[in-house]
Amino acid sequence: MAFFMEITYVVFSVLCFCFLLLRWNEMRYRKNGLPPGTMGWPVFGETTKFLKQGPNFMKNQKARYGSFFKSHILGSPTIISMDAELNRYILMNESKGLVAGYPQSMLDILGNSNIAAVHGSAHKFLRGALLSLVSPQMLRDIVLPRIDRFMSSQLSNWDGKIINLQDHTKEVIFLSIMDQIASIDPASRRADYFKTHFFKLVLGTLSLPINLPGTNYRNGVQVRSLIFFHILVLIDMQMHDNFFTKHRHKHTRTLNINLTLLI
Template sequence: MAFFMVFLVIFLLLLCISSALLRWNEVRYRKKGLPPGTMGWPVFGETTEFLKQGPNFMKNQRARYGSVFKSHILGCPTIVSMDPDLNRYILMNEAKGLVPGYPQSMLDILGKCNIAAVHGSTHKYMRGALLSLISPTMIREQLLPTIDEFMRIHLSDWDNKIIDIQLKTKEMALLSSLKQIAGSDSSTISQAFMPEFFKLVLGTLSLPIDVPGTNYSRGIQARKNIVSMLRQLIEERRASKETHQDMLGCLMKSEESRYKLTDEEIIDQIITILYSGYETVSTTSMMAVKYLHDHPRVLQELRKEHLAIKEKKRPEDPINLTDLKSMCFTRAVIFETSRLATIVNGVLRKTTEEMELNGFVIPKGWRIYVYTREINYDPFLYLEPLSFNPWRWLDKSRLESQNYLFIFGGGTRQCPGKELGIAEISTFLHYFVTRYRWEEVGGDALMKFPRVEAPNGLHIRVSSY
């Protein structure tokens, strides 16, 4: 009986302390003009609920407070906007009191010079340097031949095997990018680079608490290891004085380029290229395989397009820019996969001054989460939005140019590598569907938030076509 009374007293005391902490955090962020909402716990806020419940958390908060509400996620007070018109305004008007507002974990791990962290003239300069690497001319003359050669080899030995397509597309996206960045040198660092990069990716979406064993701590250490590898590669190239026709070679030609970058900027630029392309390319490729398996009519139409391209070429002829331009249905499949799977849920901005949005007053230094996920399922924009229907994208004038298409970002922050990513996925699909047929094994489960992933892998049995 005495033990029970002690337990009850401790429980009531903890309950009182918890209630007091929650109340204190609400009062702390109470300010006239702010949108309604809840702030959760001190330090942690509502991050746990956000990461666990994902879209349901957002929908529940919108049902309670409207399409614009306050919260505290990923370590900072945040205004969440689920209003399509406000989202469009924010994305199109970055300079007007708004700058990128990515989580501290992402900024720490990707580096202070990465294109997502900078703004103003620095962003313009860094974006120019990046675009010079992935211009249409670079894609046609250097990057596409490299991608084609890589995809042929990567997909060469899948026949009569059970493979984890999630793992294979992750390896594909990273190793293909490494090949474009470092050319023949990529083979010497790829095995050591890969596990460190995977830890870096996990660390970017975590609470910035540097405690051993956390994703953030592992991500910080992975960044240090990757920076060391890249710095050594740069020093070796400088010492050899050889000319390299790859992205790193272009970045190092500072005396010939209008974009002169320091070694630190070069390294952050490389990490940015790898990070920004990795998740979108790997996940879109995996989900395209999944959706094609589940929709035989779509697969039949896609295969028809690629077999027609293959028939016009010799076996050794690579995919070229003309072939890419003819892949209209393939492009539609990629767009529909990105829309339905929702690889990117939204983007973050930060206020540089107190500002008014939709009648609410947002304090200086707060983040705004432009949550675009639900737009992808809006029945007013997409007929039968939960159906996988690539044909809807064949009318490019209506869909690719519509005002609320944010699957590749928006405004001056629209993904600069959009066309390169589409080229990679298209080339992968070309060799995959013309070489193989496949069936799923194991009924592996999929998660859609905070990342689209199969926790236990996505296994398929592959046979020759």
């Protein structure tokens, strides 16, 4: 009987502690002017529910709090808008005091200077530089036909097979990008290497910024360095391929080098 009472006391104490911890975290972010919502646990917030439920998390929160609510996901306090008109206003007025923000894990892994992280004049400059690399004529004569040939060859391998469409689509899109920017054969070991490490990097950007062994964040930080090193190797190989850059593959190789430099 005494043992049962002790267990009951421990369970009750843990539940009270969890309740007080949640209340403290809610009170900590209760400021005037913030929309309704919940902040979840300290540090972790509602990240677990967000990653587990996916779009249903947003739908449930919208049904409970409306189209504009607060949360705490991926290590950052977040205001979420699911109102189309408000989102349009924010996107159209980025240079007027409204600045896009991204999770800390994404900034740490992709870098503070990637095109998704910068804003204002810096974003316009990078976007213009990227668009200037691909002219309409190059798209029509080189890029799109190459993508068409690649996709046709990949889709032909799906005949008569039962496949996971989502996984295969992600894989084909990634391999197509590798073919475009670095001329990597999709059947090569290098393609498998980049694919494996790239998906680890993506998982790292969608995780809590906790730099401990075994976490997706730590893995993402590590593979970023590996990918960067191998991209430098590819750049060096392409820059030394003088014969092709001066002859029939001139435009394609130049495009590959420039896009690779900007990754």
